[in-house]
Amino acid sequence: AAILQQLREEGVADMNKELTWPILPQRIAVISSPSAAGYGDFMNQIQNNSYGYKIYTVLFPAAMQGDQTEQSIIHALDRINRHEELFDGVVIIRGGGATSDLNSFDSYPLAVNVAQFPLPVITGIGHERDDTVIDMVANTRVKTPTAAAEWIIARMHEADTYAVNLSHTISSEVRNRIDREKQTIQRTASTLPLLIERLILGEKHKTGLLTQQIKLALRAVIDSERNKLDHTEKTVRLLSPQSLLERGYSLTLHDNRVVKSVAELSPGDTIETIFADGKTTSRIEKNRTFENKIKNIYG
Template sequence: MTKTLSLYELNSIVTSVIDIDMSGDYWVVAELSELREVRGHCYMELVEKDELSNTPIAKASAKCWASRWSMLRPMFERITGQRLHAGMKVMLSVHAQFHAAYGFSWIVSDINPEYTMGDLARRRQEIVAQLKAEGVFDLQRELTLPMFAQRIAVVSSDGAAGYGDFCRQLADNSAHYIYNVELFAATMQGEAVERSVIAALNRIYSRHDSFDVVVIIRGGGATSDLSGFDTLALAENVANFPLPVITGIGHDRDESVLDMVAHTRVKTPTAAAQLLIDNLARTESMIDAARQSIVDCMQRRMQHERVRVESLSTRIPVMFSLVKTKEEARVDMLSRRIEAATQRRIATALMQIDSLQAKLQSAVNRQLVDARHRLQLIEQRVEAVNPERLLQRGYSITTYNGRAVRNATELPEGAVVETRVEKGKFTSVVTKNK
């Protein structure tokens, strides 16, 4: 009989083989397809994809126990400024572990943050290169920040400290400028950043005529939550947006792709508010300068005109006398011309009236003759169809219920009909032939 093993015995053999033949640590490069923390432990799903088709060609599970994870995660976030998340490429030091009860997994003992920093930089460069190839990288900077940018659409998380700082900075400006701020709430950290911010921008776009500028701000979050602002879809959306976009997502360490494509990038939400205040202050200064320039120009022009008027005033009496004599002669000549023209026009009009009167009388007479002739013809026709004449000729008219009978078959049996003849009338009862 063939010897059999229990599953536990078989797994124990595999455990022994792995402990002997794969006892060392291995540095492996993979992409995180999933990452979750449970009771301080970190559970990862690793994947490697084909570079051409992006199809997964290898998958594996990995674990980092709490004692190790509590040291690795802060170190990684401090160096990279990023939080480990799905879609990130990482270099991990792992060793194989096969447990008879729980199966195989890779145990993470170390993470190389320099590799991830290099990968993030490469990915950022690839996104920038694609944006430039599409011709949209500099579109925002081609827009002009409106001089009176007071209608502000803000993309930020609802109730965030940064949004409150932004609103207070605008409201407390020393020049007492008035701003209309409307919040379009979005998730500003984690994996949902891209989708949420794009959704907020789409809502603004549907009403973009109601706003002068868009401000994307984030305050109070960790720099490790900034990966959501380094995506191609979000960058394309901002680059193609029809309004100037100002970013103030609160970090200095690295410039995100979103910062690169925005119209203006500032460090913090309060700096974004101050930028808008300064913009309106510049506009006010320009208006003041233009107003002063207009006043100066008008004063110079008035002085010039005052001198000119004084010069003209000394020449007016002589000029007036000459002009008066000339215009009086001209008025006399024109009055004579008008009088002669009026006489000619009246004579012509009287001749036209006489001619029209003669033509009108002739036309009226012709119309009367024609009308009399038409009346005679109509009278003859009416007389020809007079029922009395028909009765005088021996015809009769039979009626039923007040209407002339034209078809005897339409009369019901027993119907009483009335017949009129030349002299009188009589009634009849209709009978049908049996």
């Protein structure tokens, strides 16, 4: 109790308990006596587990009873600590024995080493009713070496079961997602013809409106050009010689050329006078009366 109180006051009593084991604790450093029956039980359970899990162990030999127990285990912990990255956790196990043999596991130096060890520690000292100080500061305490092996196997099986369940869950979710996507595709496929039909009808309607607009525009252009032609036709008609003749004017030709002045004519010339309703031929005579008539005609 005094040792535990000292460890609590130093703030290290629960340090190892606060460490988390890996999901798959496959690399285990074992501190035990190679000849201990408990070590044999532990290895038999690990190597012949019913699930066939592969668990790698490395033995760090140590005296598990007698005066050398404390320093021997601390030395083994130091060796493991130098290769910390190679292991997932530490198991300290021994077989049965007299209760007096547990005194070495109640020492402060050993307890403070276990409490502050950077890897989680399992203790399986081999006594059902007796708890040692290192049992109380270790991450996990079991009664026997066989129980320590079963704890590791059980954790492996827990992870294995979780992985299997997760695999089933993922497979189920994937199947459900595929089914949902299939339904979405089917719904889209069933509505696609209607959508295409609506799109085609919409485009036909747009095309019809555009055609109508083009027709109206062309009709407007044609009407405008027709009006222009009518106006031009009226203008041409008003300015044509025939229109002038119909208004009472006449046209005089000499040698198929228009006579614009009396000075262009000489006695004896034959002229042609064109009226609106016909034409007549005349000869120029040299007399004043005729000249006067010509002058009267042409002003």
